Amino acid sequence: MRPPYIPQIRLFQDWLQAQHGLHFDDYDALWQWSVGDQQAFWQSVWDYEGMQSPTPYSAVLADARMPGAKWFPGVKVNYAQRVLRHVDAAQAAGVPAIISDNELGQVRELSWPELRRQVASFALALKDLGVQKGDRVAAYLPNVPETVVAFLGCASVGTIWSVCAPDMGTQAVTDRFQQITPRVLIAADGVHYAGKGLDRSAVVEGLRASLPSVEKVIVLESAFAAQPVKADLSFAQAVARDDEAVRAFEPEWLDFDHPLWIVYSSGTTGLPKPLVHGHGGILMVSAAGNKHGDVGCSYAANSLGERFHWYSSTGWVMWNSQISGLLSGATICLFDGSPGGSKDAPDWTVLWRFAARHKVTYFGAGAAFYAACMKAGVDIGQCGDLSRIRALGSTGSPLSEETQRWGTDQFARIGTPDIWWSNISGGTDFCGVFIGGHRELPLVPGRLQCRYLGAAVEAWNEQGQPVMGEVGELVCTKPIPSMPLFFWGDEGNARYLSSYFDVYPGVWRHGDWLKIDADSSCVIYGRSDATINRHGLRMGTSEIYAAVEALPEVLDSMVIDLEYLGRESRMILFVVLRAGLVLDAAVQGRINEAIKTAVSPRFLPDLTLQAPEIPRTLSGKKQEVPIKKVFLGQPLAKVVNKDAMANPGCLDWYVAQFGLTQEG
Template sequence: MPHIDEDIHLEAKELWRPSSPEKTQIYDFMTKVSTKHGISMYDYNALWQWSISEPAKFWEEIWHYTGIKAHEPYQQVLESDQVLFPRPAFFEGSTLNFAENLLYPASLPDENSIAVIGATEADREFISWKELRERVRKCANALKEAGLQTGDRVAGFVGNHANTVVAMLAAASIGAFWTGVSPDTGVHAVLERLKQVEPKVLFADNSSLYNGKVHGSHAKVREIVSELPGLEVLVVFEIAKSLEFSLDQLRPENGKVVTYNDFEAAVLDQSAPLEFASLRPDHPVYILYSSGTTGAPKPIVHGSLGTLLQHKKEHLLHCDIRPSDRLFYFTTTTWMMWHWLVSGLASGATIVLYDGSPFRPFDVEGGNGEMAMPRLIDELQITHFGTSAKYLSMLEQAALNPSKHAHRPVSLSTLRAIFSTGSPLAPSTFEYIYSSIHSDVMLGSITGGTDIISLFCSGCPILPVYKGEIQCRSLGMAISVFDYAGNDISASGEPGDLVCTVPFPAQPVMFWPPGPKGQEKYRKSYFDVFGPSIWHHGDFVRVNPQTGGVVMLGRSDGVLKPSGVRFGSAEIYNVLLKHFADEIEDSLCVGRRREGIDTDETVVLFMKLAPGCPSTVPELAARIQAIIRKELSPRHVPGIIDACPEIPVTSNGKKVENAVKQILCGLNIKIGASVANATCLDWYRDWSSANS
């Protein structure tokens, strides 16, 4: 019988320790695996080591423990001695349907219990399992009536609301591929994506509500439709029913346009049942896209079983999500975290969708914008709350303490876990969460990517939380740290590139388009650096050999190398957030080395000053350099520090370091439309010219 290892190294600062680890699902899984296979596993590290040394046995146990619903049984889990590229096959011989596993989870929730809560700035919608299944049935039959077939693409220019989940599940039930783009995305960025995958059906919102204002989408949708010649059906969700929205002007060149209500009503047999196509495990379910910050985004295609297995493993074991829980993630439909959130249905949990500003309270009168999400947690009894590191750092800068808020304190009594991703979570923000938000929650600073639609490193309910560290490398994910020469330096604690050395089912099934061209894009994206046996992810990290925790240091292509010393930009950002939060609103740190000009790399730090900052740039720069020298090292001190008007970010709020780095290095690059505020890059071009 396994027990929890109490011999924990405490050199890193421990902020939280689980009080009843033996009551978690991961402990139960570890116990059952130990008994079945006759092995002794006494802690998480032993379970992780077994999961990566015996991948076929591990994933087979995940299949059974999480209750995958299949039409045909698998013949083989995984061939032995497989490399990661070309992608190996998992669970060959089986057939299943992704949508069926989400709509009819193994936990068999009561059909009248709540499956989905849809929340906006203005209202709430509660949808039972029975109602959700009925809505998917109607939508799926309408899609079939419109001629949709297995393998067709269905796109959504839609917000994070219940209709989006219904449309996705309906498409997946047939075997079509779903691809979603948030309505706040610019037309050029939308078309960069959708023109590549040629959707047959497009769902679009007629408007969105954000920060108390209704934003019509007629002009955007009209332009998008006009550039998609293969589009056969445009289906419009009437988010704002009073909004004037001329359907005739939106008609696809070779198709039709219809409101969602009329789309459903057009089905000839209104009593037709919901049917689930029986599909191979690697049959695609989602198409996501690379960031596209320095060129056209690459369409990444994810398979049904790999996505399902990985998400169920993460939800049940790493997050300890149960059927009675309520899972929330503040996300757009473009971000991979939307897909991760929706998969919560497969564990029988209630998913909470929110479409709107995170600073817009439902009850505006006497409210406080910073309290909007804490109040939502209390109101909807959310147990697992996910957001971006940027949002949490903004709360930290505002010194918000929900339990002591003067106007209306909140208890957050239902909250058991907080998840953060999108960028590294600063050590100071770890302490802020435990001192000001909640003292007894699992803080899961997690990391993965669109590339794997899941996590490489995650939270763990049987491990402590240490300041500044992700708790663990995920089960089944053979994560190591390599130096530039391909040596494994994980045990040294030194920083290097995050790699994965054992196949896992959530690898993309392909890059679009199918065939040699897409396959070559796939290979170059992850296997150009260390070869077909090593997935090179592009993150710069280190593993703490004492705790097993992982520290994110930024992206590999943004690694700073002055005088040959390698470090990540996150180290600089953490210092600024800790010491200069009142003076600096945001920052960007990159290296500049111009060919034929510079013999070494210069670290350049740009600061977006906070409103009303009293300091001059030279005075502030001198203090920053002194603090960095003291807290990090002389090698970390930026050679140039200057103020800037804006920090370029993607639509998900990630800093666009690489584009600025290439501008400063004098490279002529094409900036992709995924830079949400791309016009600000002109300032960096001017700065580079003026400081040459």
């Protein structure tokens, strides 16, 4: 039998009543208060979490503009400090900070005191290299403990962290890091993925050559590099120090809006957007979100010995979410490798067996993972003892009703009929969640239980009016603390404004289709814009075009993603070839190789079609969104204004392909 457990959101509500006399008849009343009185709500989060600052603040929200909201002016915080505050209590309880495993079965545990020592050693090593507060540190690293240590070391001294995964194409990584002019590069010279050791030494050397701002290189050495990488320091050397300076080290107090990290969210045009988030904003939104996510503390009285796992690569924002488990005092469980085995030997039991081995209590993954397990006929009862799992997290794309029912049935068979699904929808853009779970609300397969506290989310129709029970644009009408401070290098906030505020000035437009029902539950129907969403990883179409149109055979191209509720991502690439060429196996192979090399194998199209023309507006913009709507079954006349097109005659060809692409 599990010990009695009180959900985090219930503890928070009980505290609100005891401390402030605030009673709410239902969740909707609590949510309405949280968005209606932002000052009181975010103040309560600060107080409930026991947040501390050596300096006072003049207001909770001094300026409510979007973008440009000013939160907690005067406050000083540090992300790493909030993580490391757990060290003594967690050590006394004998719970580890990090458990990691990989495809080779190499299990490691990192204690809380050892985490603190390595973070301090790494931070001091950065200082010895001359790194200063505000410098950017670029990391090309897999999902391993060293990456966590490096991130916390950077955060502790005020340097700005940015990470890309080694499974990303070289050009995709370069396009991101070149924008932020990093001073330091931390890179793995090799990784092991999908059953293979992969040499990354040449990639690291190429990155260094393409990043002239890099002055120092720290290399995480592996057994898979074909040649040594020239480095100023090995990672092992950077964390080897254990002296009085390390033991006396404390993270620096930083302004609330001091940049913590730079993440990337791709739009349909231009380079990936380098989004800058602040220490304070991420801390506050992580704390508020935890009331919904229900990630507990490993050593607290109301504890189940929390072991939190969310499968992710370092290139997905869920890596950031995984690390935030440390803020709660949870043990985080990292898996480095493929969730589905290798191409030659697919195995969708890998993560389940990992979870059983390490007694995971909270298991999260992309919706596509659960769908793959269902299709593969996985029987989790044959994967070891999974009885400690109390919550299943899902995000990345809409989780279908069928898949959720399959997972619930699987857990009922092993004696956990009350398994809770925390289906969430948020974004890299603000490193948070708009809509998600609530432990005490009804759970309906295929639906998200509620809008998050503090998130003034609505569905708007084409007239910009809020609607209930209808599909509309997901908007957020009031700021939340983790919205980007700015885009790196974005003069006058031009890209920031055009990315989220061009349609509704002063209101965040997220780019998803949303329906909110009377019971407050929600359904996300997929992307309302042209961004490609592959298994939770979003990529701008511009990056795919750059790869494909660099080929001499390709004159023009357009890509659409037919992700929609209950469907997996289905990516269709249209190419216009030079006169006399046809889309044969050789041309298709070169297109695939270009995408694989420059972007990622994850973004290979499901179907490639040779088109006569790419439909464009009079201003030359590709008509991705209208064509996507046509292929999702909407009438052509409703979604395309032919008078605004440069070549409306080509539309008949696209309509003719509709049946083929639904079947083929």
